[in-house]
Amino acid sequence: xxxxxxxxxxxxxxxxxxxxxxxxxxxxxxxxxxxxxxxxxxxxxxxxxxxxxxxxxxxxxxxxxxxxxxxxxxxxxxxxxxxxxxxxxxxxxxxxxxxxxxxxxxxxxxxxxxxxxxxxxxxxxxxxxxxxxxxxxxxxxx
Numbered sequence: 621x622x623x624x625x626x627x628x629x630x631x632x633x634x635x636x637x638x639x640x641x642x643x644x645x646x647x648x649x650x651x652x653x654x655x656x657x658x659x660x661x662x663x664x665x666x667x668x669x670x671x672x673x674x675x676x677x678x679x680x681x682x683x684x685x686x687x688x689x690x691x692x693x694x695x696x697x698x699x700x701x702x703x704x705x706x707x708x709x710x711x712x713x714x715x716x717x718x719x720x721x722x723x724x725x726x727x728x729x730x731x732x733x734x735x736x737x738x739x740x741x742x743x744x745x746x747x748x749x750x751x752x753x754x755x756x757x758x759x760x761x762x
Contacts (some may be wrong), residue, residue, distance in 0.1 A: 641667045643685035645676035645702065646718065647694040651743065655689060671695075673702030680709045689741070692719040692728055700728055700735075707736045714738045 642664045646652050652669040659666050669681040670676035676688065676698040688706060692699040703715055715737045719725040730741040 637664055639665045640687060641665050641683065643670070643676060643683055643688045643713055644681055645670040645673060645688065645694065645699070646691040646706045647671050648691075651691070651718075659689075667733045673699060673705075675696030677702050677705045677709065680706055680713070684710065685713060687701050688713055689718055690715050690737070691743075692717060692732070700732060703732055703735055703737060716741055718743050 642659050644655050656666045668679045672694045690699045716739045717729050717737045718733045718741045720743050
């Protein structure tokens with residue numbers, strides 16, 4: 621996902637010595653922890669994690685991420701509400717929506733793509749599924 625997506629190509633100044641900075645926003649501590657570990661192992665720099673959209677938006681100016689992995693269903697401020705605020709704060713940030721495979725969330729993900737998200741990543745439906753899903757991990761870092 622991150623490495624293979626042309627729209628997520630490194631900025632001109634991003635080199636091996638300056639890795640791509642990623643912010644992770646998900647209300648599941650398990651998902652945040654695993655995704656942060658996997659992203660780090662793939663050579664990206666995790667600049668922060670947030671348990672809801674409000675915190676993620678606040679972290680935008682402090683951490684200036686290149687990429688945001690943004691869950692749709694979160695408390696306080698969900699991904700659909702956080703997305704336009706993130707893009708307003710940083711028009712060049714690349715936001716990848718993450719959600720479970722449900723019809724409702726697929727429709728919301730398509731809406732988010734129309735609003736400026738660059739891609740959509742389907743998460744397994746449970747924390748157990750996330751921890752055992754090689755496909756999710758591969759989709760995330762490839």
